[in-house]
Amino acid sequence: MLSGWLRPKGAFTRLAVDVTFLETRRSCVSPVLPDGFSLTRVTGSEALPLYRELYAAVGRDYCWWMRRSMPDTDLAAILHDPAVHFMVLHDVSGHPAGFYELDLRQGGDANLAYFGLLSEVMGRGLGRLVLDHAVARAFDAGSWRLRVNTCTLDHPHALPNYRRAGFSVRDVASEIWDVPNRYVPEKLKRL
Template sequence: MQDLVTTWYLELCEPAALRRARVPQPEPLIMQARVPLPMLNRFLYTAVGGHWFWRDRLVWSYDRWMAWLDRPQLQTWVLYVDGTPAGYVELEHQQGDDVEIAYFGLMREFTGRGLGGHLLTRGIEQAFAMGARRVWVHTCSLDGPAALANYQARGMRTYKIEHHTVERPETPPGPWPGWDIET
């Protein structure tokens, strides 16, 4: 299926411009996954992105995942609700002291509780703690319906918009093959 996709590129260039989300109560735990573990990041990628057509990393081998993760420039932060992983943010420190929010999101079962704004706030704070002069992200019309609004609510400003056509399946792949996306 051909789909016209809009991609928004957003940035935040100073910590003072961050508009913090309210902290959900009880406050969920957010911890850095300090051990590079491809199985963990692949799980997070499919559990979060399976509903939103995240497909590019599904073909990655264990070695490619490890090469991505096992770098000092990359940090993975996991949000836990009652001990259960609920979402994550992947931060990549890049040349020129930019930090990209490479991946961000919640598992569908945890949306609508204010957790996404809280996790994004903490992710942006961490990006600046990594020495960022600019935190940036891109999101597209195939991502979750609240993604763009969440980035904007945190103070991120659009600096570029692109439109392109992509070939995609009728339905998102889900968290694993054979998953009924409506479940």
């Protein structure tokens, strides 16, 4: 598998990644979250700033850059689409602890566009519960399939967690990304 830093190229760093495309065609029961935790759909004017905050915080170490470089108008159009569900996990204090973006715009062919937790809540089994929630929500909305992808720069548990949740690998593609330097994680800059 390819992964990691190749070389700086002006304002960009060229990265080689393997992207794994997965899908599931089976639903699950929407899970019960631990006491004090909640998942809520965020819409309206608070969606864009909260999304940007969570996307940057969750993806900072994993080279999530595509939405960070997207203009506000483009990202707002996605988030304000009624078929896109921006779901935020709140911890016992009411603070955002993670999120997922479920895209139902393709009819029954749903896409889990982004999914992740803040590092301070990892390791408590919440990831599996939130993932199960996303799966149940997609199929409750009438989807026949839910797709997701991950890459070699994501958290090392991402692919095993998707597989444990019933996703099957459909394809793996080696890609080269020209990532703006400001979005390249420090751990890759040190390689």
